[in-house]
Amino acid sequence: MVDKVVRTICFDCHAKCGVLLHVKDNQIVKVEGDPNHPVSQGMVCCKGLSAQQIHAHPDRLKYPLRRVGPRGADQWEEISWTEAMDEIEQNIRKITEKYGEGAFIIGQGTGRGWNHWHMRANASFGLPGWGICPVHVCLMPNLLPTMFTYGYFAFIDAADVRNANTIVEWGINPLTAWPGLQGPHLLEAKARGAKLIVIDPRFTDLASKADIWLQIKPGTDGALALGLMNVLIEEELYDKEFVEKWTLGFDKLAERVKEYPPDRVSEITWIPKEQIIAAARLMANNRPTTVTTSLGVCMHSNGMQNGRAIADLFGILGDLDAKGGILSNKFWDLMLTPEITKMDPSRLGALLGDETKPLLTRLGGNPWPDATWRAITTGKPFPVKGMGFVADDAPMCYENSRDIIAALSELDFMFVKDYFLTDTAKLADIVLPTAHWSERESADEELYSDPCPVVIPQKAVEPPGGAWCDWEFWLDLGKRFKPDWWPWNNVREMWQWRMKTFYDIDLSWEELAEKGYFITFGGDKREYKKYEKGLERPDGEPGFRTGSGRIELYSEAWAGFGYDPLPDYIPPSSYENEVLIEKYPFILMTGARIYPFYHSAWTQIPMQREIEPDPFIEIHPDAARGLKISDGDWLFVESPNGRIKAKARLTKGIDPRAVHLPRPGWRDACKELGLEGYGNLSANPNVLIGAEPSDPQFGTPAMRSARCRLIKMEAV
Numbered sequence: 221m222v223d224k225v226v227r228t229i230c231f232d233c234h235a236k237c238g239v240l241l242h243v244k245d246n247q248i249v250k251v252e253g254d255p256n257h258p259v260s261q262g263m264v265c266c267k268g269l270s271a272q273q274i275h276a277h278p279d280r281l282k283y284p285l286r287r288v289g290p291r292g293a294d295q296w297e298e299i300s301w302t303e304a305m306d307e308i309e310q311n312i313r314k315i316t317e318k319y320g321e322g323a324f325i326i327g328q329g330t331g332r333g334w335n336h337w338h339m340r341a342n343a344s345f346g347l348p349g350w351g352i353c354p355v356h357v358c359l360m361p362n363l364l365p366t367m368f369t370y371g372y373f374a375f376i377d378a379a380d381v382r383n384a385n386t387i388v389e390w391g392i393n394p395l396t397a398w399p400g401l402q403g404p405h406l407l408e409a410k411a412r413g414a415k416l417i418v419i420d421p422r423f424t425d426l427a428s429k430a431d432i433w434l435q436i437k438p439g440t441d442g443a444l445a446l447g448l449m450n451v452l453i454e455e456e457l458y459d460k461e462f463v464e465k466w467t468l469g470f471d472k473l474a475e476r477v478k479e480y481p482p483d484r485v486s487e488i489t490w491i492p493k494e495q496i497i498a499a500a501r502l503m504a505n506n507r508p509t510t511v512t513t514s515l516g517v518c519m520h521s522n523g524m525q526n527g528r529a530i531a532d533l534f535g536i537l538g539d540l541d542a543k544g545g546i547l548s549n550k551f552w553d554l555m556l557t558p559e560i561t562k563m564d565p566s567r568l569g570a571l572l573g574d575e576t577k578p579l580l581t582r583l584g585g586n587p588w589p590d591a592t593w594r595a596i597t598t599g600k601p602f603p604v605k606g607m608g609f610v611a612d613d614a615p616m617c618y619e620n621s622r623d624i625i626a627a628l629s630e631l632d633f634m635f636v637k638d639y640f641l642t643d644t645a646k647l648a649d650i651v652l653p654t655a656h657w658s659e660r661e662s663a664d665e666e667l668y669s670d671p672c673p674v675v676i677p678q679k680a681v682e683p684p685g686g687a688w689c690d691w692e693f694w695l696d697l698g699k700r701f702k703p704d705w706w707p708w709n710n711v712r713e714m715w716q717w718r719m720k721t722f723y724d725i726d727l728s729w730e731e732l733a734e735k736g737y738f739i740t741f742g743g744d745k746r747e748y749k750k751y752e753k754g755l756e757r758p759d760g761e762p763g764f765r766t767g768s769g770r771i772e773l774y775s776e777a778w779a780g781f782g783y784d785p786l787p788d789y790i791p792p793s794s795y796e797n798e799v800l801i802e803k804y805p806f807i808l809m810t811g812a813r814i815y816p817f818y819h820s821a822w823t824q825i826p827m828q829r830e831i832e833p834d835p836f837i838e839i840h841p842d843a844a845r846g847l848k849i850s851d852g853d854w855l856f857v858e859s860p861n862g863r864i865k866a867k868a869r870l871t872k873g874i875d876p877r878a879v880h881l882p883r884p885g886w887r888d889a890c891k892e893l894g895l896e897g898y899g900n901l902s903a904n905p906n907v908l909i910g911a912e913p914s915d916p917q918f919g920t921p922a923m924r925s926a927r928c929r930l931i932k933m934e935a936v
């Protein structure tokens with residue numbers, strides 16, 4: 221007999237599946253998918269299933285720690301939460317008073333449900349924007365091109381997979397990276413006869429289900445989009461009525477795409493010409509057609525223009541905000557509104573890197589990470605002397621890991637809030653433990669596809685040592701600097717305010733928890749083609765929320781940030797450097813997701829590590845043969861930036877000219893399975909990635925179009 225069954229939300233990826241946790245004696249004895257969750261519908265993956273092994277892991281941090289020995293010496297004393305928070309507050313005050321408001325920066329990793337509260341806390345002590353966050357590689361490079369082109373953010377939430385006839389998955393792998401968010405809908409759509417086009421250099425689980433798989437050369441997605449538009453326009457397959465009525469700059473775009481006939485695009489992209497033509501025809505003749513783009517498209521020095529070309533392509537196909545097309549979801553407006561973030565756009569120009577990467581600072585609300593590490597080591601353009609990291613292992617997350625570690629070692633003060641005492645946390649002065657999703661409650665609306673619920677996760681088990689969840693941390697920190705902005709006595713009051721003020725859900729905490737899911741936009745409430753009815757623009761006029769009210773195929777606003785107003789294809793800069801190519805013959809992709817790990821987390825968890833025990837690199841057998849590499853050989857992977865280890869995994873699912881290192885880095889040892897941990901530097905792909913080349917205005921480094929060579933270990 222269990223003590224209770226708690227309905228909650230898994231947060232080991234952005235799918236945020238509904239789960240039912242069966243609990244006995246503060247242990248999770250069973251994990252079940254919740255069939256009533258409006259999006260995940262009962263789906264749960266291997267990460268969700270290992271909740272108990274995470275909850276009960278013996279290495280979990282329990283109490284706040286203060287460094288007692290020299291920095292990095294791993295000597296600590298346990299302190300109370302009040303002492304830890306006092307020390308963090310005092311250091312923020314001391315450093316910002318002495319060196320200025322930008323001198324203390326808090327970093328976060330991927331969204332974990334509290335982006336807006338983090339920004340509010342930053343604003344509370346005078347830091348403009350988002351602190352530091354991997355926005356330069358994630359989310360925003362997919363959102364901004366659609367914002368400039370359509371006037372709304374369109375990401376995975378926007379793809380109306382449930383109603384589409386053709387689904388294009390472009391540089392994204394929802395089955396692995398977003399299983400509960402799009403997985404069930406995608407498989408249902410396939411079963412009812414929808415067609416699937418997958419654009420990916422690797423033969424993924426998703427590609428195996430495709431009607432057309434375009435095995436693209438990494439970083440040439442912009443050229444492909446221009447080539448597809450060439451076919452659509454040449455064969456008059458685009459939506460003429462929509463284009464005439466609702467778009468701007470079609471003639472200029474038509475001129476531009478003449479430069480990209482299928483023959484030329486085939487050469488650039490490595491995709492046979494016939495497949496390009498077939499894909500264009502399917503997209504146009506089997507509508508409604510929807511698309512999701514993600515990291516495959518943006519992690520290049522030409523990432524933003526790739527996004528723009530794809531946005532224009534779907535602009536002329538015409539299924540914008542249509543059933544089965546690319547939906548405009550209003551929840552984005554509420555997620556990062558200044559009413560909650562307190563972000564002051566007029567101050568974003570003060571962010572580090574603004575002079576070179578203004579799109580990142582002004583619209584991403586972020587400093588450029590590379591400029592941040594340099595500000596620590598050089599004091600220019602202003603000194604950074606203190607940093608905190610909440611749910612962010614910086615050398616694992618950002619490019620140039622070695623520089624990051626060197627820079628962090630020079631700080632006057634640093635704190636880290638994490639589940640484990642990671643190598644990065646060992647560089648800190650204060651380390652704070654954190655509660656896992658099974659050990660915390662919250663209110664969360666971060667990112668869902670239609671019907672876009674707000675969810676109220678429940679606590680199932682107590683966190684080790686009573687560790688605070690991150691929301692408790694933000695509330696306590698914010699209150700210390702701006703009590704007026706944080707009037708709540710506890711996090712429940714804070715979330716209730718959020719629900720009431722922004723979603724008009726005025727319920728007691730118990731009522732919120734009891735109901736669990738609230739459909740806010742979408743579902744039965746969904747309005748399609750809002751632009752036709754004057755429901756899209758704030759002025760109530762028909763049209764889109766761009767300056768012209770139309771889909772801006774040609775964008776003056778985009779040109780204002782220094783880009784070509786039309787989409788164009790500029791090859792990743794490493795593709796034109798003959799000297800580099802000779803020394804580093806392979807195109808290196810890094811970071812595609814694998815099931816068991818969430819970024820660098822969970823390599824110590826037996827249920828996960830069992831699935832992928834060792835760091836590996838994917839290589840085509842023909843390429844391996846030339847180098848006398850066999851499956852399972854240990855290799856050094858070397859780039860101009862550094863060298864790491866990985867085991868060869870031979871696969872025909874990759875082009876012989878490219879190789880791929882997955883995301884995790886295998887940071888932590890798994891004692892139960894006797895498997896090694898590789899720390900911050902030995903197997904971490906970001907050791908190989910430099911800050912340059914990068915997107916000219918947004919700073920996205922070439923995480924998926926870098927270069928490397930392979931060296932068999934015994935040959936060294």
Ligand SMILES: Nc1nc2c(c(=O)[nH]1)N[C@H]1C(S)=C(S)[C@@H](COP(=O)(O)OP(=O)(O)OC[C@H]3O[C@@H](n4cnc5c(=O)[nH]c(N)nc54)[C@H](O)[C@@H]3O)O[C@H]1N2
Pocket residue numbers: 328329330331332354357358359515610611612613614616617618619637638639640642654655690810811812818819820821883905906909923
């Ligand atoms: N080369 C390369 N680099 C990449 C990518 C890539 O594809 N290739 N992907 C990039 C992308 S898209 C992103 S979003 C970033 C993500 O990068 P991050 O989100 O920074 O991920 P991690 O590096 O795992 O660091 C997160 C740390 O937070 C801890 N943690 C996990 N959950 C919580 C929590 O709820 N609270 C607290 N306090 N701690 C928690 C984990 O144990 C871990 O140590 O990585 C980026 N880096």
Ligand SMILES: Nc1nc2c(c(=O)[nH]1)N[C@H]1C(S)=C(S)[C@@H](COP(=O)(O)OP(=O)(O)OC[C@H]3O[C@@H](n4cnc5c(=O)[nH]c(N)nc54)[C@H](O)[C@@H]3O)O[C@H]1N2
Pocket residue numbers: 233234330331358359390391392393394396397398419420421422424436437438439440441514515516517809811812813814815816817818819820883924
């Ligand atoms: N298991 C797991 N799930 C995760 C995460 C995790 O760490 N682990 N991280 C979460 C986060 S923060 C994010 S942002 C998402 C990312 O979600 P996705 O972007 O869907 O995930 P990836 O697998 O990184 O990249 C998608 C695909 O891009 C392909 N690709 C590489 N280079 C190119 C290219 O040049 N062009 C094209 N067209 N494709 C290319 C890769 O082969 C890969 O299959 O995943 C989320 N989900």
Ligand code: SF4
Pocket residue numbers: 230231232233234235236237263264265266267268269398399400401
């Ligand atoms: S897909 Fe897996 S990791 Fe992601 S929320 Fe669902 S159960 Fe958790």
Ligand SMILES: [Mo]
Pocket residue numbers: 330358359
């Ligand atoms: Mo991400």
